[in-house]
Amino acid sequence: MTMTTKFTRTFGVEHPIAQGGMQWVGRAELVAAVANSGALGFITALTQPTPADLANEIARCRDLTAKPFGVNLTILPSINPPPYEEYRKVIIDSGVKVVETAGSNPAPHLPVLHDNGVKVLHKCTSVRHAVKAQDLGVDGISIDGFECAGHPGEDDVPGLVLIPAAARQIQIPMIASGGFADGRGLVAALALGADGINMGSRFMCTVESAIHPNVKQAIVDGTERGTELIFRTLNNTGRVASNTVSREVVDILKWGGTFEDVRHLVSGARGRTVYETGDLEAGIWWIGTSMGLIDDIPTVGELVTRIVDEAQDLITGRLAGMLAGATAAVAS
Numbered sequence: 001m002t003m004t005t006k007f008t009r010t011f012g013v014e015h016p017i018a019q020g021g022m023q024w025v026g027r028a029e030l031v032a033a034v035a036n037s038g039a040l041g042f043i044t045a046l047t048q049p050t051p052a053d054l055a056n057e058i059a060r061c062r063d064l065t066a067k068p069f070g071v072n073l074t075i076l077p078s079i080n081p082p083p084y085e086e087y088r089k090v091i092i093d094s095g096v097k098v099v100e101t102a103g104s105n106p107a108p109h110l111p112v113l114h115d116n117g118v119k120v121l122h123k124c125t126s127v128r129h130a131v132k133a134q135d136l137g138v139d140g141i142s143i144d145g146f147e148c149a150g151h152p153g154e155d156d157v158p159g160l161v162l163i164p165a166a167a168r169q170i171q172i173p174m175i176a177s178g179g180f181a182d183g184r185g186l187v188a189a190l191a192l193g194a195d196g197i198n199m200g201s202r203f204m205c206t207v208e209s210a211i212h213p214n215v216k217q218a219i220v221d222g223t224e225r226g227t228e229l230i231f232r233t234l235n236n237t238g239r240v241a242s243n244t245v246s247r248e249v250v251d252i253l254k255w256g257g258t259f260e261d262v263r264h265l266v267s268g269a270r271g272r273t274v275y276e277t278g279d280l281e282a283g284i285w286w287i288g289t290s291m292g293l294i295d296d297i298p299t300v301g302e303l304v305t306r307i308v309d310e311a312q313d314l315i316t317g318r319l320a321g322m323l324a325g326a327t328a329a330v331a332s
């Protein structure tokens with residue numbers, strides 16, 4: 001049995017599950033494995049140092065899967081912005097048909113992506129931004145709750161409220177993220193009004209995720225309490241693993257420090273070192289509260305099958321059983 005939702009129909013995938021962009025993690029092997037499992041994976045454009053490298057990464061992914069996959073384009077404020085238009089051109093020229101935009105308003109990218117037949121799944125962290133993106137004409141919304149790894153926004157609204165609040169106003173396909181790791185989460189998201197789930201942390205801890213085994217083991221060993229919120233005072237909150245570096249960042253900013261005071265601690269190069277060398281204290285690395293729900297390192301295929309099977313068993317078993325129990329009680 002498969003689960004069909006507005007998301008699976010619109011984006012042409014088998015399962016209502018996505019793997020969102022992940023800096024330093026969202027590479028061809030992982031994304032191809034997600035595609036082969038029947039879910040929707042996104043290569044992270046800015047993990048590739050140049051647009052030409054992105055073209056190679058997309059080609060590498062194509063060699064590993066015949067199924068559809070997308071590219072994440074994260075647009076963050078920056079003093080020296082990357083050449084977004086060149087990355088976008090590579091995506092279009094490579095024939096990729098879905099882009100996950102994140103980080104800011106997708107408006108500048110929409111017309112050219114749509115003109116070239118590329119669907120846009122916009123990731124945001126608030127109902128108002130979701131509604132704005134829907135009004136702009138994106139093809140789907142990915143709404144990211146406070147639980148998530150990466151940037152949860154500044155409103156601190158967890159999925160239990162954020163998802164149904166968004167569902168009241170979103171008519172286009174909407175998937176939900178932040179804290180999802182298993183079939184129970186998928187069923188909960190569907191019940192709250194989403195058409196599927198997006199996961200980062202859970203996919204990061206799989207066989208095909210090309211990061212050092214120490215990081216995967218740290219996720220397995222970690223709990224839901226093992227994250228820090230950095231950059232709160234800078235209005236650019238990020239949820240990362242708790243380690244000596246992230247705790248120092250929190251401390252410096254708490255006492256009035258500025259970005260310049262923490263720049264040396266939070267550099268992307270240091271974070272990349274964590275994933276490559278497995279030195280968990282080398283820099284900051286992203287992980288969400290779902291770390292507390294992750295206790296193994298399956299293949300992506302095993303993971304996706306398990307989530308879908310568990311969701312179906314839950315709907316047809318435990319939940320249906322409650323209704324059957326109620327019916328029996330009324331009848332007796």
Ligand SMILES: Cc1cc2nc3c(=O)[nH]c(=O)nc-3n(C[C@H](O)[C@H](O)[C@H](O)COP(=O)(O)O)c2cc1C
Pocket residue numbers: 019020021022023024025044072074101102103123144147148149150151177178179180198199200201202204285286287288289290
């Ligand atoms: C290691 C890592 C790196 C991430 N980098 C990005 C990124 O570059 N752009 C982006 O839009 N989201 C990024 N995210 C967020 C994920 O795409 C996803 O929205 C989030 O992980 C969902 O929450 P979860 O971790 O609870 O599943 C990252 C997440 C992780 C774990």
